[in-house]
Amino acid sequence: MSLLVIGTLAYDTIETAHERREEILGGSAVYFALASSCFTPTALVGVVGRDFRAEHIAALEGAGVDLEGLEIADGETFRWSGRYEADWNTRHTLDTQLNVLEHFDPKVPERHASARFVFLANSSPQVQARGLDQVLDPEFVMLDTMNLWIDVAREELVQLLGRVDAVVLNDEEARMLTGEDNLWRAAQGVRELGPGVVVLKKGEHGAFLLAEDWRFSVPGFPVESVVDPTGAGDSFAGGFMGYVAATGDCEHPTLRQAMLYGTAAASCCVEGFSTEQIEGRSMEEIQRRYEELLRMITP
Amino acid sequence: MSLLVIGTLAYDTIETAHERREEILGGSAVYFALASSCFTPTALVGVVGRDFRAEHIAALEGAGVDLEGLEIADGETFRWSGRYEADWNTRHTLDTQLNVLEHFDPKVPERHASARFVFLANSSPQVQARGLDQVLDPEFVMLDTMNLWIDVAREELVQLLGRVDAVVLNDEEARMLTGEDNLWRAAQGVRELGPGVVVLKKGEHGAFLLAEDWRFSVPGFPVESVVDPTGAGDSFAGGFMGYVAATGDCEHPTLRQAMLYGTAAASCCVEGFSTEQIEGRSMEEIQRRYEELLRMITP
Numbered sequence: 001m002s003l004l005v006i007g008t009l010a011y012d013t014i015e016t017a018h019e020r021r022e023e024i025l026g027g028s029a030v031y032f033a034l035a036s037s038c039f040t041p042t043a044l045v046g047v048v049g050r051d052f053r054a055e056h057i058a059a060l061e062g063a064g065v066d067l068e069g070l071e072i073a074d075g076e077t078f079r080w081s082g083r084y085e086a087d088w089n090t091r092h093t094l095d096t097q098l099n100v101l102e103h104f105d106p107k108v109p110e111r112h113a114s115a116r117f118v119f120l121a122n123s124s125p126q127v128q129a130r131g132l133d134q135v136l137d138p139e140f141v142m143l144d145t146m147n148l149w150i151d152v153a154r155e156e157l158v159q160l161l162g163r164v165d166a167v168v169l170n171d172e173e174a175r176m177l178t179g180e181d182n183l184w185r186a187a188q189g190v191r192e193l194g195p196g197v198v199v200l201k202k203g204e205h206g207a208f209l210l211a212e213d214w215r216f217s218v219p220g221f222p223v224e225s226v227v228d229p230t231g232a233g234d235s236f237a238g239g240f241m242g243y244v245a246a247t248g249d250c251e252h253p254t255l256r257q258a259m260l261y262g263t264a265a266a267s268c269c270v271e272g273f274s275t276e277q278i279e280g281r282s283m284e285e286i287q288r289r290y291e292e293l294l295r296m297i298t299p
Numbered sequence: 300m301s302l303l304v305i306g307t308l309a310y311d312t313i314e315t316a317h318e319r320r321e322e323i324l325g326g327s328a329v330y331f332a333l334a335s336s337c338f339t340p341t342a343l344v345g346v347v348g349r350d351f352r353a354e355h356i357a358a359l360e361g362a363g364v365d366l367e368g369l370e371i372a373d374g375e376t377f378r379w380s381g382r383y384e385a386d387w388n389t390r391h392t393l394d395t396q397l398n399v400l401e402h403f404d405p406k407v408p409e410r411h412a413s414a415r416f417v418f419l420a421n422s423s424p425q426v427q428a429r430g431l432d433q434v435l436d437p438e439f440v441m442l443d444t445m446n447l448w449i450d451v452a453r454e455e456l457v458q459l460l461g462r463v464d465a466v467v468l469n470d471e472e473a474r475m476l477t478g479e480d481n482l483w484r485a486a487q488g489v490r491e492l493g494p495g496v497v498v499l500k501k502g503e504h505g506a507f508l509l510a511e512d513w514r515f516s517v518p519g520f521p522v523e524s525v526v527d528p529t530g531a532g533d534s535f536a537g538g539f540m541g542y543v544a545a546t547g548d549c550e551h552p553t554l555r556q557a558m559l560y561g562t563a564a565a566s567c568c569v570e571g572f573s574t575e576q577i578e579g580r581s582m583e584e585i586q587r588r589y590e591e592l593l594r595m596i597t598p
Contacts, residue, residue, distance in 0.1 A: 087480060181386060183503055184521040204482055205504035208518070217518030217595045219507070222483040256598045296516045297596045299555045 003245035004112050005032045006045040006131035007121025007144075007234075008101060009052065009070075013081040014228055014273065015094075021228075024274035025056050026080065028121035028144065031231035034275050035238025035265040036119075037064040038283045040246040042238075043112045045069035045131060047104045049076040059279060068109045073100040088229055089203070108134035117245040119237055120164070122146050125156035132163060140250040142166040143195070144237055150176050158193055165250070166197035168237050174200055183208075197255065199240070201233050209259055214252060218259045219296060221267035221289055228273045232266045235278050239265025239286065264289035302544035303411050304331045305344040305430035306420025306443075306533075307400060308351065308369075309377045313527055313572065314393075316385040320527075323573035324355050325379065327420035327443065330530035333574050334537025334564040335418075336363040337582045339545040341537075342411045344368035344430060346403045348375040358578060367408045372399040387528055388502070407433035416544040418536055419463070421445050424455035431462060439549040441465040442494070443536055449475050457492055464549070465496035467536050473499055482507075496554065498539070500532050508558055513551060517558045518595060520566035520588055527572045531565045534577050538564025538585065563588035 007029030013022045029046045036042045043066040050072065060067060081095040106127055108115075116139040120128040125145070132141065141164045149157050150173060157177075161167060167190060171183055178189030183200065187210040190198045200208045206219040240262035247254045267289055268281040306328030312321045328345045335341045342365040349371065359366060380394040405426055407414075415438040419427040424444070431440065442463045448456050449472060456476075460466060466489060470482055477488030482499065486509040489497045499507045505518040539561035546553045566588055567580040 182523055182525070184523050202504060205501060206516075206518070215521070215595055216598075217505075219505070219516030219518070222514070224481055224483050226481070253598070260598060294598065296514055297598070299515075299552070299559060299593065299596075 002116045002248070003036055003040050003042045003119070003241060004045065004069075004108065004115035004117070004135065005029050005036065005042060005119045005121055005241075006106050006108070006128065007032060007119075007123050008078055009046045009048045010078045010080050012230060012274070013079070013094075014230055015083040016228060017084070017086040019273075021273050025059070026230060026274060027078065028123065028234045030060070030275060031234035031269065031278065032119055032121050032238040032241075033060065033065045034063050034278045035235040035269070036242030036245070038265070038281070038286055039239070039242030039261070041066060042242070043069060043109070043115065045106045045108055045112070047071040047073050047100050047106075048078075049073060049100045052077050059275070063279065066112070069107065069112060071104075071107065073104075075100040082230070084229065088226055091229075106131040106134070116140070116248075117241060118142070119241045120144065120160075121234060121237070125149055125153045125160045129156065129160050129163075132160075140165050140244060142168060142197075142237065142241055144168050144233065145173065147173055147176055161190075162194035164195050166199065167195040168199040168201065168233070168240070170201045170203070170233065174198075199259070201236060203229075203232075207236065207259055207263060209255065211252070211255070216256050216259055218263050218293065221263055221293060223267050223270055226270050227277075229270045231275065231278070232270050235269035236262040236266035239263070260290050260293050261286065263293060301415045301547070302335055302339050302341045302418070302540060303344065303368075303407065303414035303416070303434065304328050304335065304341060304418045304420055304540075305405050305407070305427065306331060306418075306422050307377055308345045308347045309379050311529060311573070312378070312380040312394075313529055314382040315527060316383070318572075320572050324358070325529060325573060326377065327422065327533045329359070329574060330533035330568065330577065331418055331420050331537040331540070332359065332364045333362050333577045334534040334568070335541030335544070336537075337564070337580070337585055338538070338541030338560070340365060341541070342368060342408070342414065344405050344407055344411070346370040346372050346399050346405075347377075348372060348399045351376045358574070362578065365411070368406065368411060370403075370406065372403075374399045381529070383528065387525055390528075405430040405433070415439070415547075416540060417441070418540045419443065419459075420533060420536070424448055424452045424459045428455065428459050428462075431459075439464050439543060441467060441496075441536065441540055443467050443532065444472065446472055446475055460489075461493035463494050465498065466494040467498040467500060467532070467539070469500045469502070469532065473497075498558070500535060502528075502531075506535065506558055506562060508554060510551070510554070515555045515558055517562050517592065520562055520592055522566050522569055525569050526576075528569045530574065530577070531569050534568035535561040535565035538562070559589050559592050560585065562592060
């Protein structure tokens with residue numbers, strides 16, 4: 001198994017302008033692994049509490065996610081609660097209960113320590129670094145983060161950026177991290193912190209990749225009915241890294257294709273609450289959207 | 300001469316977070332014609348007052364713009380004054396003085412009445428309709444508009460949309476016109492009002508074209524230093540229609556290429572105040588940016 005993700009599993013309570021759902025499956029590693037496992041078997045390292053439901057273990061295993069690295073700790077699973085404005089562009093965190101995440105120390109199972117492709121899903125930079133320490137000689141490590149860590153753990157985050165090959169973050173986070181308002185200069189500023197590849201997620205406007213001497217832009221997939229954008233970024237990363245790991249290299253053409261597959265995976269995710277639309281979607285649907293995206297960018 | 304533009308000429312006063320410029324050359328037809336004339340000779344129909352400066356007549360003529368249809372009326376040239384927020388996304392109109400525009404009745408010179416390609420640049424739908432009435436048998440007519448006309452002349456605008464082949468508007472205007480928050484549904488809603496081709500401009504996020512059975516997306520050109528976004532949309536349309544008219548057809552591949560050329564032209568425009576960067580740029584620079592855009596979207 002060549003793809004490893006280290007991140008969170010959660011129960012989320014989500015309010016949109018139309019609906020409210022309580023205690024639904026979420027977490028960065030969950031969304032990532034459900035998307036990436038459409039492409040390649042994926043090993044997950046994370047922690048849940050005793051309250052984590054058997055049906056959710058079964059859903060992950062059923063999708064081909066290896067859970068040897070999943071710790072079941074005394075206490076409750078991480079909870080997050082948030083509300084989206086009607087235009088989807090603003091998200092308010094209503095409540096966060098770290099629970100078992102508070103003392104989480106990731107343990108990478110021995111047989112996954114040789115993973116070639118690693119995704120450090122959104123989690124504290126300290127947890128991400130401790131996870132990365134246990135991977136022997138990864139070929140391509142990608143990191144995700146969020147505004148919270150830029151605020152409260154900037155130093156640890158910047159240090160970690162020097163150890164990874166790629167980072168994926170949204171436009172607002174790139175601006176926050178660099179102090180640059182201009183999107184292109186912000187991307188360049190993030191690259192100067194270490195990672196050779198910077199991927200900026202721009203929601204409905206797609207994503208942008210900046211590397212040393214090339215860049216690539218992909219439009220958003222036209223989703224006509226957004227239900228819940230939670231997990232879109234993690235699903236994007238899952239499609240991206242899943243394709244890279246399945247292909248087995250990280251050459252330019254692979255990374256370009258990965259941008260399209262990530263976009264296709266994210267577009268499935270936002271069409272349902274929780275993981276219902278990313279779980280339910282086969283590789284066939286992702287492939288269909290990939291081909292539609294290709295048509296949309298072919299002059 | 301196969302490309303005709305009907306629109307405004309203005310003196311603008313612009314405030315940005317960094318600078319203020321008074322009484323600089325502007326107007327929808329001006330920006331359009333300076334961009335389109337990089338591709339093909341362009342005839343302009345519009346009105347100015349006696350105060351319009353000879354140097355600006357010379358600049359337009361020097362760029363190859365035919366001014367036979369330019370009326371010089373008693374009174375003052377149209378004035379517009381606006382201020383941009385630091386993030387460029389919000390523009391406040393500070394003052395508008397219609398002056399000679401108030402009683403403008405466009406007159407298309409006889410030898411331009413046979414124009415095959417027509418751009419109805421932003422102006423009141425009444426003026427746009429009266430201009431279009433005088434074109435005998437155009438092959439491809441594209442319309443631009445703005446939030447003001449959606450507010451105060453919706454009926455006339457909707458009627459006009461039934462008479463054109465294409466419309467170009469920004470995402471906010473498409474939402475306003477259709478009442479649809481979702482960008483893709485908004486584009487679809489605009490198409491249902493008549494035009495076979497809808498082009499949505501999304502600023503730094505590029506542009507999107509929706510036709511009956513195909514769609515095309517182009518990213519924004521990475522401009523690292525925006526000076527003044529005024530005229531970006533008109534320059535986009537100028538690059539788009541200039542390329543279409545120069546090619547001489549409006550087949551799908553032509554429209555796709557036109558999206559790239561429009562984006563390239565708009566990116567030049569925003570790098571300077573007024574028309575200084577679109578006037579100063581040769582076709583060579585637009586071609587260079589077109590090729591960079593091609594590289595950015597080639598998987």
